[in-house]
Amino acid sequence: MKVVVLLSGGLDSVTAFQEALRQHEVLAGLSFDYGAKHHARELPMAAWHCAQAGIPHRIAPLAFIAEEFQSDLLSKGGEIPDGHYEEETMRSTVVPFRNGIMLAIAAGFAESHGAEGVVIAAHSGDHAIYPDCREDFLRPMAEAIREGTYARIELLRPFVSTDKAGIVRRGAAIGIDFARTWSCYKGGEIHCGSCGTCVERREAFLLAGVPDPTIYSETGDLPAKPSDRPSDK
Amino acid sequence: MKVVVLLSGGLDSVTAFQEALRQHEVLAGLSFDYGAKHHARELPMAAWHCAQAGIPHRIAPLAFIAEEFQSDLLSKGGEIPDGHYEEETMRSTVVPFRNGIMLAIAAGFAESHGAEGVVIAAHSGDHAIYPDCREDFLRPMAEAIREGTYARIELLRPFVSTDKAGIVRRGAAIGIDFARTWSCYKGGEIHCGSCGTCVERREAFLLAGVPDPTIYSETGDLPAKPSDRPSDK
Numbered sequence: 001m002k003v004v005v006l007l008s009g010g011l012d013s014v015t016a017f018q019e020a021l022r023q024h025e026v027l028a029g030l031s032f033d034y035g036a037k038h039h040a041r042e043l044p045m046a047a048w049h050c051a052q053a054g055i056p057h058r059i060a061p062l063a064f065i066a067e068e069f070q071s072d073l074l075s076k077g078g079e080i081p082d083g084h085y086e087e088e089t090m091r092s093t094v095v096p097f098r099n100g101i102m103l104a105i106a107a108g109f110a111e112s113h114g115a116e117g118v119v120i121a122a123h124s125g126d127h128a129i130y131p132d133c134r135e136d137f138l139r140p141m142a143e144a145i146r147e148g149t150y151a152r153i154e155l156l157r158p159f160v161s162t163d164k165a166g167i168v169r170r171g172a173a174i175g176i177d178f179a180r181t182w183s184c185y186k187g188g189e190i191h192c193g194s195c196g197t198c199v200e201r202r203e204a205f206l207l208a209g210v211p212d213p214t215i216y217s218e219t220g221d222l223p224a225k226p227s228d229r230p231s232d233k
Numbered sequence: 234m235k236v237v238v239l240l241s242g243g244l245d246s247v248t249a250f251q252e253a254l255r256q257h258e259v260l261a262g263l264s265f266d267y268g269a270k271h272h273a274r275e276l277p278m279a280a281w282h283c284a285q286a287g288i289p290h291r292i293a294p295l296a297f298i299a300e301e302f303q304s305d306l307l308s309k310g311g312e313i314p315d316g317h318y319e320e321e322t323m324r325s326t327v328v329p330f331r332n333g334i335m336l337a338i339a340a341g342f343a344e345s346h347g348a349e350g351v352v353i354a355a356h357s358g359d360h361a362i363y364p365d366c367r368e369d370f371l372r373p374m375a376e377a378i379r380e381g382t383y384a385r386i387e388l389l390r391p392f393v394s395t396d397k398a399g400i401v402r403r404g405a406a407i408g409i410d411f412a413r414t415w416s417c418y419k420g421g422e423i424h425c426g427s428c429g430t431c432v433e434r435r436e437a438f439l440l441a442g443v444p445d446p447t448i449y450s451e452t453g454d455l456p457a458k459p460s461d462r463p464s465d466k
Contacts, residue, residue: 096344
């Protein structure tokens, strides 16, 4: 199938891209620049994987989000909180309906270029705090994309039954260089190791039993999920 | 309900905006600049209605569509065809998944600004040729927006059971100045009168029995719908 892959440069989307290269005809890797703090670290990773594969890389600028939306993920926003991804505090990093916007643009781009599918790396363990990562959102969005395009474009969700540790295992199996992926929302020189995305990344490698090639500033004990803490039970 | 209204400056969306002013708390009128030939005529109409009502008007720039999408509606595209909207030739004016993209951005903007609903002026007579105008698309898109936002934002479709003549009647009933709306896809000094959107506009005023204040270059006989022609029966 001819596909366009949503490719942020993170661990999940790079794995989805590398798997798609092996299973489909990939027409392009599609990134978005909406003014997030970590874009300067993340987008070059996406560009690198496309260049290696000889696939066009496109970056859709979304200045309107940077200017008009509220989120601590954005350069103009507040500090990125530390702790587990499931913490209530991580809600401040939500960019409202971000996946909806990226998928809609990807669908139009795909239809413009003769693709039959769009690949998104959303996974089963994906953040309870982000409503636009859940299947309850992705299922109707897939239907909207199918019904709203002539080509009846399909939304492919290869990780729908896989958690992040499973993605690490699948990526390791096909030899992905995970050092060429970026997760940290703070967007410093190296991964911080303590924000929600870094905690989730470290946890995924541990659970997968795959060596983590990432260099972190902070490598102390991983915090427990809020739902695993005795006080929450 | 606090709402954001998709406001292109055309006849349908201006009527939806004016009705919303009377029924809801309108937080903003939201337009999109994706490089269409007629934006220079249409967007000032949207701005005028917002200014009159004292409501913020925002224009989301979508340069990526202008550059990367294929459509004769865009400045870089081919000629806008003449004839009835339902003609196969009008398909060249489709901007792939345009309504999906506009709705997704509007949903994120609405969530960022504390709105509870997004209003779109899609109507029951809306173009069989445009898949992203139909209820088969709008229904799952509404569900995706509800499920993908914390506020469970509603997609309001006030014209879902109204055709364009019905919109003209409803607009006339609340005293809308239709001369302050723009339809023509060619984007000349005045409405051409012969492209699909102009034909549809002229037809709507005729069917509604409402005087048409629009100045057209061409006011010859309206072409019949392809489906009404004897040869197609």
